Amino acid sequence: MVNFLIFGPPGSGKGTQSVKLAEKFNLAHLSTGDMLRAEIAAGTELGKKMSSIMSKGELVPDEVVIEMIAHKIDGTKDRAGFLFDGFPRTVAQTSALEKMLNERNMKIDSMLVLEVDHDELVKRLIARADLSGRPDDKDPAVIENRIDVYKDKTEPIINYCRERGIYQPVNGMGNIDDIFARLSGYVTKLVN
Numbered sequence: 001m002v003n004f005l006i007f008g009p010p011g012s013g014k015g016t017q018s019v020k021l022a023e024k025f026n027l028a029h030l031s032t033g034d035m036l037r038a039e040i041a042a043g044t045e046l047g048k049k050m051s052s053i054m055s056k057g058e059l060v061p062d063e064v065v066i067e068m069i070a071h072k073i074d075g076t077k078d079r080a081g082f083l084f085d086g087f088p089r090t091v092a093q094t095s096a097l098e099k100m101l102n103e104r105n106m107k108i109d110s111m112l113v114l115e116v117d118h119d120e121l122v123k124r125l126i127a128r129a130d131l132s133g134r135p136d137d138k139d140p141a142v143i144e145n146r147i148d149v150y151k152d153k154t155e156p157i158i159n160y161c162r163e164r165g166i167y168q169p170v171n172g173m174g175n176i177d178d179i180f181a182r183l184s185g186y187v188t189k190l191v192n
């Protein structure tokens with residue numbers, strides 16, 4: 001198993017690229033954002049509790065996403081590895097993931113960080129707002145808050161992973177296929 005974090009600020013293309021990478025390399029794509037939106041869509045108690053946090057662009061509690069991920073890891077079979085998208089988002093989530101993987105004789109093999117200019121992030125998210133119906137895309141102030149939360153709570157994971165020798169920055173500007181080719185190059189080296 002080869003396990004990757006796909007990392008970057010809101011709008012950097014994590015979801016878009018994860019779908020393509022998961023298909024090409026037979027990886028299980030685990031997106032905590034998608035899992036939480038599925039809870040909201042299903043009208044569960046958890047979804048109801050998380051929806052107001054997400055619509056403000058704040059992070060949901062660590063224990064909620066850690067439990068979701070553990071459940072998915074144990075329910076996944078016949079994949080070459082895991083692609084974690086939008087998780088971990090705090091240093092506490094990162095150490096919980098490492099522990100979870102270690103207990104199952106796995107590790108985080110690489111952190112692929114999509115680097116995208118601030119104005120391009122905002123442009124992409126505003127462009128998506130009408131189509132996605134996501135409340136956190138609709139208000140420019142919420143988009144800015146998501147980016148600030150990323151810088152404050154999520155970016156510190158980069159140093160944590162740099163110290164472990166698994167940090168890999170990737171240029172996330174340009175068209176989707178070119179970025180996919182760059183990411184595929186790094187993934188190919190690790191799976192072979």
Ligand code: AP5
Pocket residue numbers: 008009010011012013014015016017032033034036053054055057058059060061062065085086087088089093124125127128136146172173174175176179
């Ligand atoms: P989450 O769903 O993870 O959202 P996000 O990080 O804000 O990321 P996005 O989905 O907005 O962007 P992306 O980087 O995936 O880019 P995408 O490919 O979609 O999280 C949502 C919320 O859930 C969080 O705010 C938090 O409340 C909660 N949450 C989730 N995980 C959590 C966790 N672990 N802990 C705590 N809370 C958590 O692309 C964006 C748009 O750009 C798309 O329209 C796409 O088509 C377009 N696009 C992509 N690439 C390009 C390109 N190269 N050129 C032009 N357009 C492009």
